Amino acid sequence: MTTAAVTTLPITSDLEIAGVRQAVREAAVAAGFSLVEQTKVVTAASELARNTLVHGGGGRLEITRLDRPHGQGIRLRFRDEGPGIADVETALSDGYTTGHGLGLGLGGARRLVQEFAIDTAPGRGTTVTVTAWPRGAWGG
Amino acid sequence: MNAATGMRRVSVHRLGEVLLASIQQELTDSIAVALRQDLTEMAAAGTRGVIIDISQVEIVDSFLARVLAEIAAATRILAGRTVVCGMRPPVAITMVEMGLGLPGLHTARSLEDALALVEAGEVGR
Ligand SMILES: Nc1ncnc2c1ncn2[C@@H]1O[C@H](COP(=O)(O)OP(=O)(O)O)[C@@H](O)[C@H]1O
Ligand SMILES: [Mg+2]
Numbered sequence: 001m002t003t004a005a006v007t008t009l010p011i012t013s014d015l016e017i018a019g020v021r022q023a024v025r026e027a028a029v030a031a032g033f034s035l036v037e038q039t040k041v042v043t044a045a046s047e048l049a050r051n052t053l054v055h056g057g058g059g060r061l062e063i064t065r066l067d068r069p070h071g072q073g074i075r076l077r078f079r080d081e082g083p084g085i086a087d088v089e090t091a092l093s094d095g096y097t098t099g100h101g102l103g104l105g106l107g108g109a110r111r112l113v114q115e116f117a118i119d120t121a122p123g124r125g126t127t128v129t130v131t132a133w134p135r136g137a138w139g140g
Numbered sequence: 141m142n143a144a145t146g147m148r149r150v151s152v153h154r155l156g157e158v159l160l161a162s163i164q165q166e167l168t169d170s171i172a173v174a175l176r177q178d179l180t181e182m183a184a185a186g187t188r189g190v191i192i193d194i195s196q197v198e199i200v201d202s203f204l205a206r207v208l209a210e211i212a213a214a215t216r217i218l219a220g221r222t223v224v225c226g227m228r229p230p231v232a233i234t235m236v237e238m239g240l241g242l243p244g245l246h247t248a249r250s251l252e253d254a255l256a257l258v259e260a261g262e263v264g265r
Contacts, residue, residue: 014169021199022166039199039230046201050169053265094239102202108238 005065011049011078015020020049020061020070024076027063037087040060041074041132044112046103047105048078054099056080056126073114082124088118142250150175152182158181159185161236162193172207181212183219189258190219193251205240212244220248221246221261225254 009023010016028038037072045061052059059080066073090098092110097103106128111114115131154208159182161175177181179190192208194200200208212222225248235241246261250255 018166018168021182025198036233037235038228039228043199043234043238045199050201050203064238078218102240103236104202104240108202111237111239112234133147 007063009063010058010081011032011052011060014053016054017046017049017053019048021046023063024059024074027065027074028132031065031134033132037132039135040112041130042133044109044130045076048076048130051105051128052078052080052126053068054101056082058082059125066133068133068137073133073137074092075129075131078128080127084122084126085118085120086122086123088120090140092118102104109122147251149178149237152178153202154182156243157188158255159187159190160193161191167197167204167212168204170206171209172204176207176214180214187215189241189261190215190222191251191254191258192222192224193226194224194231195228197231198228198236200227200240202238202240205235205241205242208245209213212242217243223248223254225251259265 007023009020011020021042025038025042029042033041054129057080059078062077064075077089090096092106094107095103109130112131113132116130118126120126148165149165150161150165159179161179165171183190190211208224215222222244223246224242227247246257248257
């Protein structure tokens with residue numbers, strides 16, 4: 001598997017969350033995602049970007065295009081240097097929120113992508129990495 | 141238009157006694173919150189129903205879903221039904237997969253169906 005150039009976007013305002021949605025949409029279109037596949041990954045990105053802003057105090061997104069013999073995928077890496085998450089399992093459970101949200105962002109985003117990983121610890125910030133593939137390319 | 145961000149609010153129209161908000165722009169979180177404020181204030185002035193046309197909305201995430209549910213809750217007593225119309229099929233599919241609902245809201249395929257639902261709500265009250 002080879003990886004293409006990385007695009008980095010700042011996440012410091014709700015306008016930049018909208019910018020993240022646009023950039024992820026463009027990457028998904030370029031990788032040949034169907035409309036439903038685009039909508040899923042853009043929705044996941046919107047949730048994770050908002051978490052980076054609201055819970056992580058701002059950060060950035062790296063978008064990487066992945067090439068496999070059977071197709072192209074996209075990897076999204078959201079990073080912040082915020083408070084981190086002490087209990088990831090609890091944070092992932094539906095309805096759990098420490099703010100005013102619905103508590104569906106992390107768990108919902110995980111259901112919308114093929115690969116999902118969180119690297120975090122209290123005081124060390126949070127990195128959420130997700131990978132999405134169009135139908136047929138996953139596992140190819 | 142907000143000069144600082146170059147973003148404009150969602151305009152709300154009065155069709156007789158029905159409020160119609162048609163979302164035509166990229167919806168930032170602050171524009172969604174401003175729409176909730178506008179609809180809540182306008183509904184207080186006397187309304188039979190609220191219709192929100194989301195046919196141009198490309199994604200509904202948990203933030204927008206929460207704001208829509210809050211609009212329905214805030215306007216229910218004074219404004220009757222809140223109907224969301226025109227949801228794109230990929231948006232509906234994604235919401236189901238995420239486990240995201242729209243509590244308190246009615247949904248309709250078209251603006252016409254939405255108006256009919258508002259009328260039906262009026263009869264039922
Ligand atoms: N980047 C982050 N930094 C710190 N905490 C986070 C981060 N992302 C998520 N969390 C924690 O996980 C919880 C659940 O997140 P989520 O499912 O998106 O729900 P919500 O954002 O509605 O609270 C948040 O309330 C927060 O406590
Ligand atoms: Mg969230």
